[in-house]
Amino acid sequence: MKGGRIMDAIQISHLKKYYGKHTGVEDVSFSVKEGELFGFVGPNGAGKSTTIRILLNFIFPSGGIASIGGKDAVKDSVAIKRFTGYIPSEVRFYGDMKVGDIIRVSNGFYNRSYDEETERLCRLFELDKTKKFHELSLGNKKKAAVVCALAPRPKVLILDEPTNGLDPMMQKQLFAELKNQSARGVSILLSSHNLGEVQEYCRRVAFIKQGKILAVTDLKEIQxxxxxxxxxxxxxxxxxxxxxxxxxxxxxxxxxxxxxxxxxxxxxxxxxxxxxxxxxxxxxxxxxxxxxxxx
Ligand SMILES: Nc1ncnc2c1ncn2[C@@H]1O[C@H](COP(=O)(O)OP(=O)(O)OP(=O)(O)O)[C@@H](O)[C@H]1O
Structure with a gap:
C-alpha cells in the first residue's frame, strides 16, 4: 500500500496447489487493478475456488505467489483480512445467531461498529436482522453474507458466485452496489458461472481450465x-x-x-x-x- 491507497489490488503469479496427488491449480497468473471489477470464469473443477482460498490464506500454495494490496497472501494474511471482504459461494454462520448479531461480530473483526453504512446495506438488501441464521432461506443467507462483506468498507472484495441464490432484483441491486464500490476505488475479483453478469459488469476476464489460465481477455476488444x-x-x-x-x-x-x-x-x-x-x-x-x- 502507498499513502493508504492500494496500487496493485491483487497479483497472482504462477500459482500452484496440489492436494496430495490431485492438482488444484498448476499455473495461474493474473492481476486485478485498483478499482477494477475483474471476472474469473471456468468450468467446474477448473481451480477458481482453489485460487480464492489461497488468496484468503484458507489453504497454502504449493508454489508461486499471491498477494493482495502488495501484501503476501501467506505471510501477511492478518493484515490482508483487515481490508478485504469475501462472499463465499456457500454461506455458513452459526445457525442460532441472529442476523444482526452476526453482522455486529463480523464488523468487530474489522474494528467497526454497527454504523450507518451497515444499516444502509441492511435496508438495501432487505435483510431481516431479527431472524436467526438457520431460519433464513438460501437467498437471505447470501444477503447476510453480502452485508457482512460490504459493511466494513473493504478496499478489496473477493466474490465466489455472489449471486447464486439471489432473486433477479437482488442480483441487480448487488451489481449496482458493486459498480458504485468499484467507481470509488474498491477492487473486485468476481468468480462466476453466470457469463451474462460477467459480460455486463466486467471489462477484463481471466479464463481458467484444468488449473491453468487460458487467456485474460479485455471484453472491449472482442465487442x-x-x-x-x-x-x-x-x-x-x-x-x-x-x-x-x-x-x-x-x-x-x-x-x-x-x-x-x-x-x-x-x-x-x-x-x-x-x-x-x-x-x-x-x-x-x-x-x-x-x-x-x-x-
Ligand atoms: N480438498 C481437496 N482435495 C482434493 N482435491 C481437491 C480439493 N479441493 C479441490 N480439489 C480439486 O481441485 C480441482 C479444482 O477445484 P476447485 O474447487 O478449485 O474448482 P472450481 O473452479 O472452483 O470448481 P466449481 O466451479 O465446480 O466450484 C478439482 O479437480 C478438484 O477436484
Missing part, C-alpha cells in the same frame, strides 16, 4: 466481432471470416471487418438463412474451451 451463423448456400471465403463450427448444413463464423462487406458476402452466398450477433462472452468461452479440447 466489434460478430458471430455469423449461416444455413445452406455456397462456400464463403474472406480473410475477416473465421470458421468456428460446421455441422448439418449450418456454419458458424466469427467476423471482424466492415459491415457492408459482410452484407455483400452474405448476399452473394445464396444462403437459405443467416443470423448475425455481437460476439458474447459465452461464445468466447465456448470457443476457448473447444480449442483446448481439439487434439
Amino acid at each position: 466489434p466481432q460478430k458471430i455469423v451463423t449461416v444455413w445452406g448456400g455456397r462456400e464463403i471465403m474472406h480473410p475477416g471470416l473465421q470458421l468456428l463450427e460446421e455441422r448439418e448444413g449450418k456454419r458458424v463464423f466469427r467476423y471482424q471487418g466492415e459491415r457492408a462487406v459482410l452484407l455483400r458476402l452474405l448476399h452473394e452466398a445464396g444462403l437459405e438463412d443467416f443470423t448475425v450477433e455481437n460476439e458474447s462472452l459465452e461464445e468466447r468461452f465456448m470457443d476457448l474451451y473447444r480449442k483446448e479440447e481439439r487434439p
Whole structure:
C-alpha cells in the first residue's frame, strides 16, 4: 500500500496447489487493478475456488505467489483480512445467531461498529436482522453474507458466485452496489458461472481450465466481432471470416471487418438463412474451451 491507497489490488503469479496427488491449480497468473471489477470464469473443477482460498490464506500454495494490496497472501494474511471482504459461494454462520448479531461480530473483526453504512446495506438488501441464521432461506443467507462483506468498507472484495441464490432484483441491486464500490476505488475479483453478469459488469476476464489460465481477455476488444451463423448456400471465403463450427448444413463464423462487406458476402452466398450477433462472452468461452479440447 502507498499513502493508504492500494496500487496493485491483487497479483497472482504462477500459482500452484496440489492436494496430495490431485492438482488444484498448476499455473495461474493474473492481476486485478485498483478499482477494477475483474471476472474469473471456468468450468467446474477448473481451480477458481482453489485460487480464492489461497488468496484468503484458507489453504497454502504449493508454489508461486499471491498477494493482495502488495501484501503476501501467506505471510501477511492478518493484515490482508483487515481490508478485504469475501462472499463465499456457500454461506455458513452459526445457525442460532441472529442476523444482526452476526453482522455486529463480523464488523468487530474489522474494528467497526454497527454504523450507518451497515444499516444502509441492511435496508438495501432487505435483510431481516431479527431472524436467526438457520431460519433464513438460501437467498437471505447470501444477503447476510453480502452485508457482512460490504459493511466494513473493504478496499478489496473477493466474490465466489455472489449471486447464486439471489432473486433477479437482488442480483441487480448487488451489481449496482458493486459498480458504485468499484467507481470509488474498491477492487473486485468476481468468480462466476453466470457469463451474462460477467459480460455486463466486467471489462477484463481471466479464463481458467484444468488449473491453468487460458487467456485474460479485455471484453472491449472482442465487442466489434460478430458471430455469423449461416444455413445452406455456397462456400464463403474472406480473410475477416473465421470458421468456428460446421455441422448439418449450418456454419458458424466469427467476423471482424466492415459491415457492408459482410452484407455483400452474405448476399452473394445464396444462403437459405443467416443470423448475425455481437460476439458474447459465452461464445468466447465456448470457443476457448473447444480449442483446448481439439487434439
Ligand atoms: N480438498 C481437496 N482435495 C482434493 N482435491 C481437491 C480439493 N479441493 C479441490 N480439489 C480439486 O481441485 C480441482 C479444482 O477445484 P476447485 O474447487 O478449485 O474448482 P472450481 O473452479 O472452483 O470448481 P466449481 O466451479 O465446480 O466450484 C478439482 O479437480 C478438484 O477436484
